Amino acid sequence: MSKKKLAKTNAIRLVEQKKISYQEYTYEWTEDHLGVENVADELQKDQSELFKTLVAVGNKTGPVVAVIPGNQELDLKKIAKASGNKKVEMLHLRDLEDTTGYIRGGCSPVGMKKLLPTFIDSSAASKKAIIVSAGRRGLQMELSPQDLVQLVKGKFVELTQKEE
Template sequence: MTPAILLVKKAGVPHDVLSYVHDPKAASYGLEAADALELDPSSVFKTLVVDVDGVGLACAVVPVSGMLNLKAMADALGGRRTTMADQQAAERATGYIVGGISPLAQKRPLPVVLDETAILYERIHVSAGRRGLELALHADDLLMLTRGILAPIARD
């Protein structure tokens, strides 16, 4: 049981926990999850830890089928520039390892920006806090639990 799963259970949020056998040789954690669980990659969201000028570390939650628009992420949080965070800094701040970083129940809660395409799906899938575990939940519940915002931060 991960902190992310415990949080959604405690909050009484409708969800499902999906698991698969993680392959350490997988090139992309998110695409591996989508493939292993036979999910539409557009409904599976990866959590990227970024450093936004003027804000600090934050989480960008975007579909695994796309990429993060760094400028749009800065705009969403009122910053000027965004860079990808150092892996060690991301792991230290969230308490999760890369490939298993969840936007939920982080060690030090970071601002969360969820790509606007999330509202197109009945449920989206995000890391449950460990490689090989995904949480399926409604985008509105994710935003409520993380106090996140919805913004157009993804690009193809």
């Protein structure tokens, strides 16, 4: 009884190499359903447990990574301040793979081509575990935010827009 095993992603290899405890989740995806709400439905999880990985570009530092709850929006002023930039804008989608080694819908904060300055929303710090992309569409991993922040040499900072 052999179950077809997909090749491990850089993210999974790195987590295993550092002996970090994690839980893997797989789900079906389509080009039309790459959003966090679809992933949350597939995994039967709340969107606030799923953290999306966004890549922005600062006017001084170049690329920076933001890891924020799936049901929130990134505040560009907050990531600019946290990363020591005056201005930050989202990385063009066409540059994502060259910059990170990952494609849209499969961008993990772990195992990028280069270790980029990474900022994780402070709401993650108090959680037991969060779910992030494991480096491929249809693959997520759940791990402790403390392990994640150490793994990517990141910082917990407030990154999201406050709800009115």
